[in-house]
Amino acid sequence: LSSSETKEQLEQEKEIVAHAAIGCVKSGMKLGLGSGSTSDRFIRMLGDRVRVEQLKVEAVASSKQSEKLAREVGIPLVEPKRGLRLDFAFDGADEIGPDLSLIKGGGGAHLREKVVAGAADYFLVMGDSSKLVNQLGTFPVPLEVVPFAAPWVMDRIEGLGGTSTLRFSKDSPSIRYLTDQGNYVLDCRFGEIGRPAELASSLEKIPGIVAHGLFIGYAKAALIARGGAIYVLRRDGSFEPLADSSELP
Ligand code: A5P
Numbered sequence: 337l338s339s340s341e342t343k344e345q346l347e348q349e350k351e352i353v354a355h356a357a358i359g360c361v362k363s364g365m366k367l368g369l370g371s372g373s374t375s376d377r378f379i380r381m382l383g384d385r386v387r388v389e390q391l392k393v394e395a396v397a398s399s400k401q402s403e404k405l406a407r408e409v410g411i412p413l414v415e416p417k418r419g420l421r422l423d424f425a426f427d428g429a430d431e432i433g434p435d436l437s438l439i440k441g442g443g444g445a446h447l448r449e450k451v452v453a454g455a456a457d458y459f460l461v462m463g464d465s466s467k468l469v470n471q472l473g474t475f476p477v478p479l480e481v482v483p484f485a486a487p488w489v490m491d492r493i494e495g496l497g498g499t500s501t502l503r504f505s506k507d508s509p510s511i512r513y514l515t516d517q518g519n520y521v522l523d524c525r526f527g528e529i530g531r532p533a534e535l536a537s538s539l540e541k542i543p544g545i546v547a548h549g550l551f552i553g554y555a556k557a558a559l560i561a562r563g564g565a566i567y568v569l570r571r572d573g574s575f576e577p578l579a580d581s582s583e584l585p
Pocket residue numbers: 370371372373374375427428429430439440441442443444445446449
């Protein structure tokens with residue numbers, strides 16, 4: 337495959353996996369909406385179902401961008417509130433390990449994505465075939481950091497054997513990228529991450545990191561599109577074709 341064919345294939349897989357995930361949604365559900373290109377597709381499809389089938393759902397958005405899109409397509413939005421639990425949260429990922437540990441935050445929204453995933457009874461990840469990896473670590477781990485702390489967080493990352501790069505805006509490369517909360521993002525490389533949970537707990541000890549992009553123990557399952565087929569990766573490591581989205585959870 338040429339790289340453009342591959343890109344086209346991955347775009348198609350994103351469409352197929354978002355479509356499969358939509359099959360889990362039933363009227364009356366409270367949902368968490370992820371961020372990124374796969375989640376955007378999911379949000380558009382959900383908007384279609386809300387309009388066409390008069391599906392009654394309420395959703396919490398995990399980024400300003402997803403919030404804007406959800407409003408545009410007519411999904412009723414709610415804010416976090418005491419006692420609110422979500423039936424499902426749906427989101428993409430940058431890397432999906434065989435044990436469902438994830439790297440997220442390529443789009444810089446991982447803090448709110450983690451909050452939303454943590455408020456859901458079932459966090460379902462949607463991935464094209466490029467997202468499934470044997471070991472995490474090719475994609476850098478994003479850290480949302482308080483600007484004041486950034487230089488010392490970079491020193492601490494070096495102390496852990498990693499390297500970090502401050503993220504700049506894609507549109508204006510001289511401007512630092514800012515998260516929805518007004519914080520910086522450091523993209524960190526640690527080589528292959530053999531023990532993601534250990535790295536996550538080391539990162540959690542560093543003051544100034546508001547959220548890291550490792551999601552350990554959050555996902556209940558991942559839907560992976562490969563060509564025209566959808567597979568389900570579960571916590572027990574099973575990886576099987578999905579017969580019917582309603583079999584989840
Ligand atoms: C956003 O902050 C990320 O966590 C996304 O979920 C992740 O980057 C996946 O994005 P795509 O669906 O665009 O690949």
